Amino acid sequence: MGAFFTASLCGIALGLVFWRLGLPGGPVVGTMIGTAAYQLFTPVKAITPNGMDLLVQLAAGILIGLSFNRELLHIAQQALPWAVGAALALIGLGAGLAWILDRYTGIGLVTALFGLAPGGVTGMGVLAQAEGGKPALVGVFHTVRILLTYLLVPLLGRLLRQ
Known part of the structure; x- marks a missing residue:
């Protein structure tokens, strides 16, 4: 679980940097690159906790659903x-x-x-x-x-x- 948090922090940090720089899709792209870099360059691989994919999909559904009118x-x-x-x-x-x-x-x-x-x-x-x-x-x-x-x-x- 420690590797997951470390990988997540790497992703969030780079996502925030990309966002702050105003890069297109910065938060998502930066987070993907930061997390992937952790996975590629560290010996301890992070594993997504059970249910995390469901939580993210639910959050995305809420975000998209709230934009409907x-x-x-x-x-x-x-x-x-x-x-x-x-x-x-x-x-x-x-x-x-x-x-x-x-x-x-x-x-x-x-x-x-x-x-x-x-x-x-x-x-x-x-x-x-x-x-x-x-x-x-x-x-x-x-x-x-x-x-x-x-x-x-x-x-x-x-x-x-x-």
Whole structure:
């Protein structure tokens, strides 16, 4: 349990530094990098306590749920067909890229498909395992995607806003 707290403190410290520097997605990206650095460079590996993933998911659900309002639902209703089309396009693109990735690296089509699919790292890892893929490798793909998305999308948003 001590390693978990130490890893968490490393993550929180870097998350706060990134936040203070105003980096896009700073708290999340910094925390991920700080915690990952602990895991990679120390001999004692931290283990997530039972129930922590549930607690984080519940907190995220509360945070997102509190942002809902009637105006948002009206806008979402108009955008829903576009969201469905975009999701299907991304899944199709991911399937094509998964086939290419498997062909050239041999990581397995199921692993590549779940690694490139839009979705959350935990959900895709569980689904990949259920379908015979490699959940840890799927997790690597999604972690890279999340880090890049949290860094690049806010930058793109700032550029487009100007």
